[in-house]
Structure formats: structure tokens, C-alpha cells
Amino acid sequence: MRGDSARLGGRWIRSASGRRAVGVVCALVLAVLGPPTVTPAARAAPAAQGATVSGQGTHTVVTWGASAERQGAGPADRSYRLIVRTSVGGTDPRIRLSNAFGEHPVTFASAYAGLRKQGAELVRGSNRQLTFGRAASVTVPPGETVLSDPLPGKLAAESDLVVSLYVTGAQGPTTGHGMAMQTSYAAAGDHAAEEGAANWTDPMGSWYWLDAVSVTTSARVGAVVTLGDSITDGWASTSDGNRRWPDYLSRRLQAASGTTVKGVVNEGISGNKVLADGAGESALNRLERDVLSHPGVSTVFLFEGINDIKAHTGVTADDLIAGYRGIIDRAHTAGKCVVGATVMPFKGWYEYDDEAEAVRRGVNDWIRNSGAFDAVTDFDRITRNPYDHQRILPFFDGGDHLHPNDKGMQAMADAVDLSALRCAR
Template sequence: MRARSTRVRRMLAVLLVAACAPAAPASAHSSGSRHDVITWGASADRLGDAVADRSYRLVVRTSVAGDDLRIRLSNAFGDRPVTFDSVYAGLRRQGAALVHDSNRRLTFGGARFVTVPAGATAYSDPLPGRLPAATDLVISLHTPDAAGPATGHGMAMQTSYTARGDHTAEEDGTNWTDPTGSWFYLDAVSVRTSAATGAVVALGDSITDGWASTTDTDRRWPDYLARRLQKADTTVKGVADEGISGNKVLADGAGRSALNRLQQDVLSHPGVRTVFLFEGVNDLKAHTGVMAQDLIAGYRQIVDRAHAAGECVVGATVAPFKGWPEWDPAAETVRQEVNAFIRDSGEFDAVTDFDRILRSPYDHERILPFFDGGDHLHPNDKGMQAMADAVDLRALDCGP
């Protein structure tokens, strides 16, 4: 449970933010007893060169149900404006094919197109109607003039589709002949629901991103967590998976560092109540001289910034990885020191001990073979489920 000193510090930070914060943006609109909550998210990163006159049919899985769907398009890593001249939202029937009469046009400020400046994002207008939980939502978009660096999420663990020309309005999958394992330009989906309903954002690396889980089955650990939350007596229903393969807490590389992307990938999302921080193994196994005190300082910055935004932070211990080529006793020593801080410092509002859940009882430095995805670092589907099952759902249902 949270330490008293943490509660006091967070309450003061929340009061300070409330006094100084600007008016809420349109992307987080609320009215009376209802507000926006993120139902899906994926961290934006660079995705190579953009392609003009290309359509993308992106398959994503919702978590919380709600009305008035909105999407966020990202050009965060572009070096020039990108125009989306046709954007639709529908429900998937099978493959690239949609449920009949489910495909509906999205608008932006009342227009059928939007131009997103380099480094910026854009929210769609609310789309009237109900979006169920645990649904395969399909966002189809067309870029007539895209060029330069593309923005998106590289390791989706979900098959989406691309096509030449504009086929966004089509409900059948005939012209969507090119599968892709990435999500392009789309980085968030939100819905409007009860103001009592909140969301949790999982901030992490490739384990959170789902590597070694089975593609197209939604078996990342945040997916299993979302299924638990749907059945539980809790007001936290939304889950956003903001993992990036290879990501570090302190240094840019595989995506911006957790510190540098915290605002965009976590704090900017509507309805977030809790940040679930599970990251650090890439910092310590990279042998760049990162010590326990360095990672701890990074964690503290994330906790302080989240608390200042009125959000709780659950810290997760760094999982074992002996057998991975970069493992050595020095990195293991740092891991043990970092985990001791996460468990015992009282600086997190709650702790989930993934280390104890995943490690072998015969060698605490190794992942249990039953949970091992094959490389001694990434859990398989069973390991992902065990991680989600270890999360205390009451710890996510917190607030200022």
C-alpha cells in the first residue's frame, strides 16, 4: 500500500497542478458526470519512410466501452506536415473485412480531412454511437501526400493491412492485400463514459509490448489485465499499452526514453488514473555504466511527474533474465538493488512483484521455464497471463 509520505507529497503536487494548470484541451472533454477515457493506445515511434497515396487499415482492441469515439493521429516523428484526407472507423468481421454498415467517416473540426504539422497530433471529432469493450475496432486512413519519416508503432503483434490508393470507405477486404505488423499514424483511441471510470497506462519495454506472446490473439500482459478489469468490481476499465521494444528509462534509442515520452505516451491521455511502470532491464543489460542509483533517480522523476498530474504509480520489479546473451553478474547485482528499492522504498503507491512471479524457484536469476518465451527474457503467453493475474486490481483504482 502507499506510504504516508508519498500520499502527502502527491496531494500537495495535485493542489499545485490544480492551481496552475491551463484549461483542459478538447481532446479530454468532459461534461457533468461524463468524461473521456482512453480505450486503446500504442507508443508512437519512427517507422521508416512514409509513402504517398497509401491506405492503412489498422486493427486495434478496445478495453473500456463508451460513446463518442475519438482517435488521435500522430505525426510526432515527421519532418513535414502530413494530410489525412479520408479516415473511417468500423468493426472487424474477419481479416480486413468489416461488419456490414459499421464503417463510418471520421471528421476533424467538421472537415473530412486534417493536416497534422510535423511533431504534432490531431484528435478527431466525437463519432456518435456506442463502442463496446473487448472489440476489434478498425481505423482506415489514407495519406495522399505523405513523405519523409513516418510515425507509428513498429511491433504491433497484430496484423493490419495496407493498400494502394484510397479504399478507406470499403467494407470488404478485397483491395487490402498487403498485411503489416505495424500501426501507422494512429496512437490513441478514447471514448466518453462515466466520470467515475478511469484507465491505467502500462509504461514499459518489449515485455509490455508483447514480444514472445502469440500474434493476433491479444495475449500481451496488458491484454490479460484488461480482461480481468472488465470482469472485476472496479471503476478502472481502460488499459493503454505503451510499451516499446528495447525501450530504456534513461536513454533514447528504441523510441524516446520513458522519461522523454512520459508526457506524450501517458500523461496526455484522457481519464488516466494510474501509471503502471515496468521498465529498466534494457538500461541495466546494455552495459553503458547505468547503476542502481541512476535508475532509481529516473523512477523518482516519473513518479513525481505522474503525481503532479494527479495520477498514481504502480512500480513493478525488473524480471530475471539470466541466459539472455547480455546477462552477467554485474547487471544482476544492479537488478537486485533496483528491485529492493521498488519493493521497500515506499515511493510507489503500490508494487507488483513480477520478479517473484516469473523467476524459477531453483534459480532466482532465471525465468521459470514454464513461463519462458524461449530467449530467457520474454515471457510466453502463460507468463503474460501470470503477470496480469499478479496485479492487485485495488491498487489501480486509486486517486488523489
């Protein structure tokens, strides 16, 4: 990898940061690929995603992801230009398309991947066709996912990757991620192959069908998945700025020389709970699909609980602790480290009361002192007002006394001990 440049199409091109890399152009030959990988969304195991490349000391690592949710009807004969930010860099990128919540098959007549120049415009020459079992189109049955063939070439860390999909068969509920905090674009008709922005006149704030991107990199490199709610999803951070706390964490990890954890995947859902479905499936119910199914994951970063507490449904500290233990046990069984984060203060939010605060304190005491997690990050202590521990520090308050602003997001990421993202498992 050379700085923040990327190579798609067998040549070096400029990444989103604008710096250029100089290298020798080499021909890349696409290996003979088998049939498309189509798996049930909740059972897409890493092994099914080509987790290792035999004899080369490399494996597949997830570089971007977003939690799948049930969305409204998706119109047919429409193109979607989805903009995502990579974390770890590597070669041979692959995308995962999900129909987890669809009730009908969905057909992707064409799919392309390139690099963004600005808005919906791509870097010239970067937009390349993706295939699925060497076919240009693929139909994904309800409840299943499909993995693209590897796209030969390099993809840099911290790049704005653009995935363009032309969808001809879509009806009923779709699968996507509602609160992207990133502007993507839609267009009537088939415009996936185009690099210009002229036809992409419909901005949108959600991602549809795309739920993961992976790359091939050193077998020593791993990824951390942040499993969370709206705070992790980025509510109150600056849209189109990549200022969610996992984004700040990714930038720290890319710059750090003392860690092999480089991938960061944001699996936050606004309103999500540990124990109950509602705003997306609960953390317990989506753990397999949103976390354990991704390739190259070494660590789960669990930061959820405030929505269970403030909903006043009778959830106790013991109930939440049991939920945490369930996630920890399943992640440990899968060989993953688990870092737990304390629940942040929320006095001033309209659902705050002394009863909910008592549950929060009980949960945080257990997170800090139980030893159940491989490591703990104390977001509560980092973000709370020193003069009123039940309130978020005004400097970090995004305005509603619950969600941190950009400064709060950065402080959270800075509080993570990078060495703690690896454990002896």
C-alpha cells in the first residue's frame, strides 16, 4: 500500500485524499472463479467468504460494513450509487449484497465499484464492473446474501469507495441501513457504469442492499466490529464528515505502528437494544449476521444498553448483564476478543429518571469490575460532566444530552486502548 492511493484496473489512481502514488504497473490476471457465493444472511460464515488464501500468508478482512435493517419498498429499474469509507487497505476487494429482510427475490442487473472524486462523480477510469461467479448479474433470494468475485487490484485504506447497483427486480420491503450519515445517490434507469454525476440527481441518506466490503491483506491483520446503537451509528456527528467515533478509531489504527488490528466495521443501529427487537433486530439476534459472519474479525467492541434502560420496560441491570454475557460467550466461542464499554450519562434526555439511572450505574459497575470482558473502555468517565456525573460534559453534548458531538466522538475514540483490541484467544 502506498500512502492513501489506490489501484483499480491494474494502475495507480488517486484516492479521496488527493495524493498520488507512483508504482510500476503490472498486469493482473483474474483467476478462474467458482459459482457465486449465496448464503442465508444469518449464516454467512467467514469460511464461506474465502477467509484465507492458501499458501500466501494472506486472508480476507472486512474493511467496511453497515447493519442490515428492514427498509421500505425499493422501486425496480433504478440505480443506486452508494458511497462508503474503507478502513483497512488491501487487494481484490469484494462486496456483500444482502436481501436479509426482503420478501421477494431482488435482481442486481449490474454492479460497479470505483473511487469517488466528488459528490456522485467518480475518478475517471476507476469504475469497474463487479461479477458474481463471473456473471454480470445476480438474483438474491429472500433472506440470503451474495458475495461478489474479487475485483483484481489494490484498494487503499481510508478511501471513498463507490458501489453502483442497477436493480431491476425489487418489490416489497428492502434491506438497507437507514441512518448512513453519508449522502449517496439514486437515478432512474441503468447508470451504474457511468462515472459522471449528471444522471445522479436524487441524493439519499441511506445505504441499500450493500452491507459489507472486504479485502485481502496480511494474515496478521484483523478487524474490530463496533456493535452499538445510535451513538455508534453517528447520530449528532457531522454528516458526510466520517466523524462517528468508529471513524476516528479507524484513523488512529491506520496511523498506529504497534497494532495489527486495522479494519473497523460500524455495526451501530439507531435505537437498537441489547435484549429486544425494534429498531433493527436486537444485538443478541443480529450478532451472527452483523458481526461473526464477517471475515478477519478479531475483536467485538460492545457498546449498547442505553435504549434498553431508558425505555422503562422493566429491564433490570441483571437482565442487561445476562444479555451481555450471552454476546460475550458466543463471541468467545467464535474465538473473538470482546471489549466492553460503559454506558454514557443521559441526564437531561426526556426519558431520564432516577430509576433508569440506578440501572445504568449497576450495569457500569459490572462492566468495570466483573472481569467478563477481555478489556473495558470507560466511555462514561470520559464523557461525563465532572460536576454532575449523570450528565454528559457540555463540550461533548450534541444538543440532546444523550448523543455526543464531533468532539465527543473523537474523545471516545481516543479513549480506546489500541493494544486492548487484541487478546490471547
